[in-house]
Amino acid sequence: MRAFLTPVLTGGALAALLAGGALARQTAVAPAPQLAPARASPLPATQALFDSYVASGKTPGVVGAFGIGDRPTLFVSAGRVARDDDARRAGLDSLWRVYSMTKPVTAMAAMILIDQGKLRxxxxxxxxxxxxxxxxxxxxxxxxxxxxxxxxxxxxxxxxxxxxxxxxxxxxxxxxxxxxxxxxxxxxxxxxxxxxxxxxxxxxxxxxxxxxxxxxxxxxxxxxxxxxxxxxxxxxxxxxxxxxxxxxxxPFDTFVNTRIFKPLKMRSSFWTVPRSEVGRLATVYAFGPGGTMIAFDPAATSVYLTPPSFPYGGAGLVMSASDYDRFLHMLQNYGELDGVRIMRAETAKLAMSNLLPRSVEFGSLPGNTGGTMGPKMGFGAGGSVILEDKADSMGVGTYGWGGAAGTIAWVNPVRKMRGTVMVNYFPGEKWPLRADTVKALQSDMARYARR
Known part of the structure; x- marks a missing residue:
């Protein structure tokens, strides 16, 4: 298992950064077309990491969103949403299958009903x-x-x-x-x-x-x-x-759309991707035998372009890094964002606390489930919770989960920090993206701490 995204990010260091700115086709895994950065990155080590993942053919594209407090979110991206030469550049509004990162969204929808007294x-x-x-x-x-x-x-x-x-x-x-x-x-x-x-x-x-x-x-x-x-x-x-x-x-999806997505202005979160937005949708790849990269669900013919049998609360959403960051930002603020309250602060705190029944421990996971393990951990509403501080830990209270195609999400409301990483390939543990991102962010933090 990959360790949970757990770099030591001090509030001051990150604040300084933020203030500054079916098997359709098979191809051999080879370097993808290079794209020159649009501008200098405020997170150079993380940018270099993402660039290297694209250049070495590990993924066609990757997007990260990192934030602290209510300062503007930092977006880091590299590559494109597919290996096609005419595919769009991966960016903050690109669309990714988040699979099990749907679970925290569903869980918070349930917590809204608990907040209203309609559910216990x-x-x-x-x-x-x-x-x-x-x-x-x-x-x-x-x-x-x-x-x-x-x-x-x-x-x-x-x-x-x-x-x-x-x-x-x-x-x-x-x-x-x-x-x-x-x-x-x-x-x-x-x-x-x-x-x-x-x-x-x-x-x-x-x-x-x-x-x-x-x-x-x-x-x-x-x-x-x-x-x-x-x-x-x-x-x-x-x-x-x-x-x-x-x-x-x-309907379940209507409740999520009206009680979470609409008030948080999450306009790029879909149960079914509109045909008009297909250009933003990433292709999901699978790594096959012999070093082949398979376009497992090409954007142009994606299953997500047609309505599902019903909305899947465990793995059904397609979202942008920008939208998932807004969801995490709301949790970071204990249920509120931009003056809009989704749930009471005490309910949000409860949701991100260890809710496991007595004597039950959060066990280890096999690969390709979207889950991650790290320090001593518990489990909250739809996501894991770090229960003890360690040298490489985001700290007690860090809540989050991942997706089967490599996506990552975490938020620490105590330290007021959050992070999202979007890629789309199977298996999600093919490359050590979570651990690599930790190291890159640590390097970026150390660089700014020395200033």
Missing amino acids: LDEPLSDVLPAFKTMRVLDDPNGSVDATHPAKAPITIRNLLTHTAGLGYDLGQPVGAKGTLLERYRMLGINPAQINAAGEAQSRRVRAPNIQEFANRLATLPLIAEPGTKWSYSIGLDLMGAVIEKVSGM
Whole structure:
């Protein structure tokens, strides 16, 4: 696992910086066309790193957004949104599939309902979705779906937010659902994600047509662990979308759009990318055998240009670095940005605190899940939380998550710092971008601290 993005960034050093300014095609991994920087970068080491990633063919393009307090965000970018010679330069408004970085957005939508008193953190899920009233648990997580026993406790809203509900995940690897339970997930179409056009055509043959049917199907399957006893990466935030829809009385995506995106002026955040914006959309690549780079979901034919079966709260968004920075900036300010309050400060603090049930620890993750590990960590609403200071740590209270295609997001509201990095390639751990960015930012901070 890559360490969480954890450089030591002192407020003064960063303040000084801010004050100053289907398998469509295969090509060998080779240096991409060079693009001269538009202007001198305020983060030269980070700029050099991003330039090197493009020049060496690791990624066609990369964009970073870094900020402290309410000073203007610093954007660092290199390359283009695709390997095509006519592709647009990657920039603050380029569009990227953020995959699991959707989870913090969904989680904060749920926290808004908690803030309004319409939902309670420890409320049983069955109060909202009765189909989950009587759940069963596998006798053996790797055993038969027919060998089960009644759950000892109900699934709660806290459990969904923190991946402690006992739900599984079909990630095509040994995480979450396994064995016959994984087979049942696939048979019932419990796959709330879209990867490319070819894969989507197959998924739609069995996937539930709407979010409530998805929830009802999921309720018929046993859990892999007793609710509230184990951290296991899951589709809990996808199920949370069904909860939000029921409680709010409006479609899940409409609630997110009206309660988060619109008031925060996040105009480049989409569940479905408009055809008019396809030029801004990055192509997602996959690294194949023999050193090949595969255009896995080309922008021009992207699955994200057509509406999904339903909005996926765990992995469904396409966003710009600028928009995700505004989302993090709101969290950094404990629920407020530019005079607009999304939730009360105490609710935002709660969301970014360790919400794991007692005796449950945030366990290690396999690769390609979007998760990252670092110092001693807990888990808040849809994202991890650093619980102890270390020499290479952003500090206690740093909240964030990543995406399967390499994207990174973190915010420390105590130190009032935040960062977003956007790329689109599989697997997200192909290159040590997270660790490399840490080193580059540390170098930039040291340079300004010496001034």
